[in-house]
Amino acid sequence: MVKALNAGLRKALADNDKVIIMGEDVGPLGGVFRVTEGLQQQFGAQRVVDTPLAEAGIIGSAIGLAMRGYRPVVEIQFNGFIFPGFDQITTQLAKMTNRHSGRISMPIVIRVPHGGHIGAVEHHQEAPEAYFAHTAGLRIVAPSTPHDAYWMIQEAIASDDPVMFFEPMSRYWPKGEVDLTQNPTPLHASRVVRTGTDVTVLAWGGMVSVLLRAAELAADEGISLEVIDLRSISPIDYGPILESVRKTGRLVVGQEAPGNVSVASELAATVTEKAFYSLEAPVLRVTGFDTPFPPAKLEDIYLPDADRVLEAVDRALAY
The missing domain is CATH 3.40.50.970 (Thiamin diphosphate (ThDP)-binding fold, Pyr/PP domains)
Incomplete structure (x- = not known):
């Protein structure tokens, strides 16, 4: 990057x-x-x-x-x-x-x-x-x-x-392909980066790679996650998100920031308002803890990982 x-x-x-x-x-x-x-x-x-x-x-x-x-x-x-x-x-x-x-x-x-x-x-x-x-x-x-x-x-x-x-x-350092000829996705468009049928998982920035790892692990257990990269935090493109939630009936939002009064909170509230009758479970959030960011040796405990995402997926499927 x-x-x-x-x-x-x-x-x-x-x-x-x-x-x-x-x-x-x-x-x-x-x-x-x-x-x-x-x-x-x-x-x-x-x-x-x-x-x-x-x-x-x-x-x-x-x-x-x-x-x-x-x-x-x-x-x-x-x-x-x-x-x-x-x-x-x-x-x-x-x-x-x-x-x-x-x-x-x-x-x-x-x-x-x-x-x-x-x-x-x-x-x-x-x-x-x-x-x-x-x-x-x-x-x-x-x-x-x-x-x-x-x-x-x-x-x-x-x-x-x-x-x-x-x-x-x-x-910043993991490698990836850059297509210099492809017409770019509009700046404020969200995008499905992995299709699935059981639970929609949504994040932006560095958390997207965590969700993709969780989707790989879930697939080994027969659970199909649809992964959405938000890309734009403001304005938010809800179209692909709502379409996905209406298909899966479940949504888990991941972010590195604390959960209190957060972007994940806004996403959960808006999806609940706009897709209430499609939801089979509450919208769940997987976030950093509501504390100051800890010393480096504790960051792996503070930051959401694939295991915490999968725990939320299991809770969503249990409803």
């Missing part, structure tokens, strides 16, 4: 000279995860800009650049570092277009490494998507494969609205 994101950013920079990348260590270093490696050498320090360690200043500067016709792509070095810029994102970036009755657009992408499974320290393995999904005016997406990462970063940059782009750190 790192290389796919790098290639997508490179193409966006080449296609539009108004695209600018900004962030801490994105220049000669190429970012902590090397997503921007080689881009400053190719496009220059005026378009791939190393910034001070000041998230509020980075995002505020991007807002000003967007008002002057640029398309900034902001990198937040680690997910827990986004909160110093929270005020700029939620009170300025998200509201600027509405505040000016549509006369000003905010074509800004904020790239955020997301989730756990990398054995990092405090503030480096957060899953903060619910904070931003609650804020009207932001688009929020999360790729789960290199192919989606390559296409979705370009679609996000092309959007005239601000896009929060959550990149699962657990999927």
Whole structure:
């Protein structure tokens, strides 16, 4: 996924000279995860800009650049570092277009490494998507494969609205095919990635691979799971989800974030409202615990794995 994101950013920079990348260590270093490696050498320090360690200043500067016709792509070095810029994102970036009755657009992408499974320290393995999904005016997406990462970063940059782009750190290094000729799936479309008949399981970002592993294990026991990659957290494409639930009668939602007042909660409530008479069991959630993210040696207990997903599947089938 790192290389796919790098290639997508490179193409966006080449296609539009108004695209600018900004962030801490994105220049000669190429970012902590090397997503921007080689881009400053190719496009220059005026378009791939190393910034001070000041998230509020980075995002505020991007807002000003967007008002002057640029398309900034902001990198937040680690997910827990986004909160110093929270005020700029939620009170300025998200509201600027509405505040000016549509006369000003905010074509800004904020790239955020997301989730756990990398054995990092405090503030480096957060899953903060619910904070931003609650804020009207932001688009929020999360790729789960290199192919989606390559296409979705370009679609996000092309959007005239601000896009929060959550990149699962657990999927930065596993390899996957990228089809450079395939027409991309629309940015805000959810997608069935494995068909099944017994239970629908739904997630986004790094949790999708956990669901696929659970589906493999379930198949060995004669249980057929239909796996859906949400892809877009806001807005949510409910079409494929509801179609699947009406077929299986059961839904399990997985996420790395805590379950309280979360995206999984919203999905469970909406599916219950819209597909109540198709449900054979309550919508179940498999989430991180409602505690601060623990030290690295405990992350495998905190983060949902295939076994926890399968336990929820068993409960859903028991109704």
